[in-house]
Amino acid sequence: MKITLPDGSVREYPKGTTGFQIAQSISEGLARNVLAAKVGNEVWDATRPINQDTSIQLLTWNDTEGKATFWHSSAHLLAEALEALYPGVKFGIGPSIESGFYYDVDFGDREFGAEELEKIEQKMLELARQKNEYSRREISKKDALQYFEEKGDEYKIELLQDLEDGNITFYEQGAFTDLCRGPHIPHTGFIKSVKLLNVAGAYWRGNEKNKQLTRIYGITFPKQKELTEYLEMLEEAKKRDHRKLGKELELFTFSEKVGMGLPLWLPKGTMLRERLEQFLRKAQAKAGYDPVVTPHIGHKNLYITSGHYEKYGADSFQPIKTPNEGEEFFLKPMNCPHHCEIYKAKPRSYKELPVRLAEFGTVYRYEQSGELHGLTRVRGFTQDDAHIFCRPDQVKEEFIKVIDLVLHVFNALGFDDYTAQISLRDPENKQKYIGGDEAWERAETAIIEAASEKGLRTVTELGEAAFYGPKLDFMVKDALGRKWQLGTIQVDYQLPNRFELEYTGSDNQKHRPVMIHRAPFGSLERFVAVLIEHCAGNFPLWLSPEQIAVLPISEKYADYANQVYQQLQQQDIRGFVDNRDEKIGRKIRDAEVRKVPYMLIVGEKEQEEGKVSVRKHGEGDQGSLSVTDFAADFKQKVEEMMG
RNA sequence: GCCGAGAUAGCUCAGGGGUAGAGCGCGUCCUUGGUAAGGACGAGGUCAUGGGUUCAAUUCCCAUUCUUGGCUCCA
Numbered sequence A: 001m002k003i004t005l006p007d008g009s010v011r012e013y014p015k016g017t018t019g020f021q022i023a024q025s026i027s028e029g030l031a032r033n034v035l036a037a038k039v040g041n042e043v044w045d046a047t048r049p050i051n052q053d054t055s056i057q058l059l060t061w062n063d064t065e066g067k068a069t070f071w072h073s074s075a076h077l078l079a080e081a082l083e084a085l086y087p088g089v090k091f092g093i094g095p096s097i098e099s100g101f102y103y104d105v106d107f108g109d110r111e112f113g114a115e116e117l118e119k120i121e122q123k124m125l126e127l128a129r130q131k132n133e134y135s136r137r138e139i140s141k142k143d144a145l146q147y148f149e150e151k152g153d154e155y156k157i158e159l160l161q162d163l164e165d166g167n168i169t170f171y172e173q174g175a176f177t178d179l180c181r182g183p184h185i186p187h188t189g190f191i192k193s194v195k196l197l198n199v200a201g202a203y204w205r206g207n208e209k210n211k212q213l214t215r216i217y218g219i220t221f222p223k224q225k226e227l228t229e230y231l232e233m234l235e236e237a238k239k240r241d242h243r244k245l246g247k248e249l250e251l252f253t254f255s256e257k258v259g260m261g262l263p264l265w266l267p268k269g270t271m272l273r274e275r276l277e278q279f280l281r282k283a284q285a286k287a288g289y290d291p292v293v294t295p296h297i298g299h300k301n302l303y304i305t306s307g308h309y310e311k312y313g314a315d316s317f318q319p320i321k322t323p324n325e326g327e328e329f330f331l332k333p334m335n336c337p338h339h340c341e342i343y344k345a346k347p348r349s350y351k352e353l354p355v356r357l358a359e360f361g362t363v364y365r366y367e368q369s370g371e372l373h374g375l376t377r378v379r380g381f382t383q384d385d386a387h388i389f390c391r392p393d394q395v396k397e398e399f400i401k402v403i404d405l406v407l408h409v410f411n412a413l414g415f416d417d418y419t420a421q422i423s424l425r426d427p428e429n430k431q432k433y434i435g436g437d438e439a440w441e442r443a444e445t446a447i448i449e450a451a452s453e454k455g456l457r458t459v460t461e462l463g464e465a466a467f468y469g470p471k472l473d474f475m476v477k478d479a480l481g482r483k484w485q486l487g488t489i490q491v492d493y494q495l496p497n498r499f500e501l502e503y504t505g506s507d508n509q510k511h512r513p514v515m516i517h518r519a520p521f522g523s524l525e526r527f528v529a530v531l532i533e534h535c536a537g538n539f540p541l542w543l544s545p546e547q548i549a550v551l552p553i554s555e556k557y558a559d560y561a562n563q564v565y566q567q568l569q570q571q572d573i574r575g576f577v578d579n580r581d582e583k584i585g586r587k588i589r590d591a592e593v594r595k596v597p598y599m600l601i602v603g604e605k606e607q608e609e610g611k612v613s614v615r616k617h618g619e620g621d622q623g624s625l626s627v628t629d630f631a632a633d634f635k636q637k638v639e640e641m642m643g
Numbered sequence B: 001g002c003c004g005a006g007a008u009a010g011c012u013c014a015g016g017g018g019u020a021g022a023g024c025g026c027g028u029c030c031u032u033g034g035u036a037a038g039g040a041c042g043a044g045g046u047c048a049u050g051g052g053u054u055c056a057a058u059u060c061c062c063a064u065u066c067u068u069g070g071c072u073c074c075a
Helices: A019-026 A028-033 A064-085 A114-129 A141-151 A154-161 A224-240 A242-248 A267-286 A300-306 A308-315 A336-343 A392-412 A437-453 A524-535 A555-569 A584-593 A604-609 A627-641
Strands: A002-004 A010-012 A036-039 A042-045 A054-059 A100-106 A135-138 A169-173 A176-179 A193-203 A212-221 A297-299 A328-331 A355-364 A380-390 A418-424 A458-462 A471-477 A483-492 A514-519 A548-552 A575-577 A598-602 A611-616 A620-626
Touching: A019 A028, A019 A036, A019 A054, A036 A064, A042 A064, A054 A064, A064 A100, A064 A114, A064 A169, A064 A176, A064 A193, A064 A212, A114 A193, A114 A212, A141 A154, A141 A176, A154 A176, A193 A224, A212 A224, A224 A242, A224 A524, A242 A524, A267 A355, A267 A380, A267 A392, A267 A524, A297 A300, A300 A308, A300 A328, A300 A336, A336 A355, A336 A380, A336 A514, A380 A392, A380 A524, A392 A437, A392 A471, A392 A483, A392 A514, A418 A437, A437 A458, A437 A471, A437 A483, A483 A524, A548 A555, A548 A584, A555 A575, A555 A598, A555 A604, A555 A627, A584 A598, A598 A604, A604 A611, A604 A620, A611 A627, A620 A627
Parallel strands: A002 A054, A418 A458, A548 A575, A548 A598
Antiparallel strands: A002 A010, A036 A042, A036 A054, A100 A212, A135 A169, A169 A176, A193 A212, A297 A328, A355 A380, A380 A514, A418 A471, A471 A483, A483 A514, A598 A611, A611 A620
16 A cells, blocks of 8 residues: 655555554654554554555654644543542543643542542553553444443443444553543553643533533653653743732732722833833824724613624623613623724725724623633723724735734734634534625635735634634744734624625725724733733833833932933833832842843942943843933834834 | 632731731831842731621631632633
């Protein structure tokens, strides 16, 4: 049979050759590391015989699918250890996740505590050292049911009910057998380090009416070193937690009295936010956006027209009623309906399109109480929203312009690793969405084409679209390699219909514009949270709430320090003078802890020469400069950063 | 919303049936200093809120609120 390798070369192998054997024929090193094989479009066990012409890609730890296989096999290893330690436990599901894996377990009446995890880790490592093979076998539904009935595992029986006979496989390693589609790594010996991270409750099949199982999360690696690095990364993430830094750097706070999920921005956080706004306002002005302002509430009819009332009315904050007329108003959950009405404020000609209306609009959404989290999930937040109303023939071009704007933002803020997620509708479940097939297809095509023309790295997700249209979301990777969803661009053919938006074409006929929703930051709150964690609170100079600290050596130089500060302040450089009765070492330490980018130390020498001694955060003494030179350098740096 | 954990000084946290402690911060004084913590003294708490058990509750029990780890959800 003919096997096509990823480099396009074709090799001849006898029927029944396995991925592992193919790896061996290429190199011993590859064979040692191969975890699974992508055969055609399916991931297979490396040990599964291949019987026909196909393409193959050998998967190792460096491939996402290789890792997923590794972790999925680790979940089985966890189950094997659990079964050995706690005979009679029952198993739900045990998949791999983005980082690691989990297994849902029913311990029956036994109490399970987190302190038992270490014991399980040891057992897993012991079993891993046995290098037990993961062996696959096909089984009839009847035999499979019989197996789990004898074992008394009702969860697996329930899973089996939904499976088709003839398509059922078991995997076995050591003493443990599981219902599993696979694939798996060749043997447990690949798993060299194990960490069980935490235990949480999870309902069987995610339904709160079902029994709650114990979910054990874990992660494994083929090398001990990688586990150590991973645990260090988790520690670092804890240190960078925006909730912790937000408090320490006095950026924002929450108040029980104000209400959960409603952030209060402190002066320094507000400074940061306003800088971000200012930056985007400027970029948008250049890109032809018109700023608008709309109120925080809107009449119920507005949302009946938009379709949001029908979709979210019952699940959102309840309406505010006028005392006399009993009219109902909703806190605005998005800005688009208001913007549609601005579009409608006058008749539009094709000549003035695209109309781009931008607003930093604060919106309110009822989020379930259990879902609130710092600034990343709140009930009131400000979107850097804009709506572009354009002709159908302008969609792609406008879309491309928005992509450029988003990339400009990412670039200025140091997010250089991103992918674009294209979210299309679920073709199996069309009734979830409003609007006709044709409009959807046109919108989806425009997005796909724009993304490919900009050369974006993309992934496509079916069923992730908004209910009114497909979208493109930007996922950035932060300094710790964690993924965050930030900017979003959405094409919408539905709202213009619902609001009966029109423009007069060159043919003197009425036409319907297309709407593009877009928000490069997404929400200021979420963006600031991600930014804090990305830069660990060490903001880019142009954003830093306190850019400089003027530190007099002693009280004698307080006047000079104030004078220096005023001189810099007049040139839009922000900061403070530390006139406390403390030694210079102390003032430096405090400014370092506050993450102030530049410390300007002034004493006798500096006063005499009209200079400042410059110390950079995290780097130390930079020598001295005249105040004017420092200001000029500083401003030049800021300008470079803002592009 | 559901399950688990938590709430003690401005912050981080210890404690425990007999009305409370540390470090940091804050204030006053001494000190006037050269690149990551000078010293002394002092002020600060209805121990989240409401009930219950008890001679006595901050401590034990229940409820509520908020925070937190998950689950579900996310225009």
